[in-house]
Amino acid sequence: MADPNKVDPIHQFALTDIISFGEGGISFTNSALFMVLTVGVISLFLLLSTSSRSIVPSRAQALSEMLYEFVANMVRDSAGKEGMKFFPFVFSLFMFVLVANLFGMIPFFFTVTSHIIVTFALAILVFLTVIIYGIWRNGFKFLKLFVPAGVPVYVLPIVVPIEIVSFLSRPISLSVRLFANILAGHITLKVFAGFIVTLGSLGFLGWLGALLPLTMTVAITALEFLVAALQAYVFAVLTSMYINDAIHPSH
């Protein structure tokens, strides 16, 4: 599939070793590099912008405070006062997914969240947090999650397995939603950009026609910025709702 005369939208997702630690296969890849970069940029920005702690905030401090309040309001609305215990967790998830997605939009940068293993790791983290905290705090009352209120007893043998399956599908849907959105967006961008080049090779009329895929590429880039922010928000909101299920297990 790496024919130089054809559009190859998959090559951008290939992992390359930067520092390899011997024959075992573990190495510091480009994915790891950009994850370190993401965390570094987030930490530096938040620390430096709020270091002066002025009452009248500078622009950077205002941005940090807006991000903090946005996530804090979201967690408090979904999970209540007790859910605020998980605010650092949800805030870290939100900032990591947001900045990782946005870094993917920069040319020649690698998109960390375009690999299912990365988004699956984040989703499993959320899922296990919900289960472990739910059982630790509620004991076996946590299983009330699978028995919706007001359901007649004879329907329970059908409803409870359905509820269990839909609960177990949460990490899958959480991870695949983020992964598929980012992957599909980047592949679409690459394919439309390839159309520009393909049309351009047809001479002057080709260059005129190539304006169409160029317009689409610009429009889809704008859409991808929106999707980057939106998917971070949706990941964080769903995490808050699942944490609410762990704290108050009832439907």
Added chain:
Amino acid sequence: MEAEAAKFIGAGIAAIGMAGAAIGVGNIFGSFLSGALRNPSAAQSQFGNLIFGFAVTEALGIFSFLIALLLLFAV
């Protein structure tokens, strides 16, 4: 039928799944609009739910797009 041809046909069929997601997304925004026209003052407070509902519904369309991409490029 060779595998290559089957892949392309499968990708085309998988793309049909996005029709359901398209109807769903239109439903979400349509309901929001008709609700907002009845009660404009409460519309802004539900904006977060709107965006969330849109993203969750679109995810299902993206799942079917993902199957098409997997068939084309990764199998």
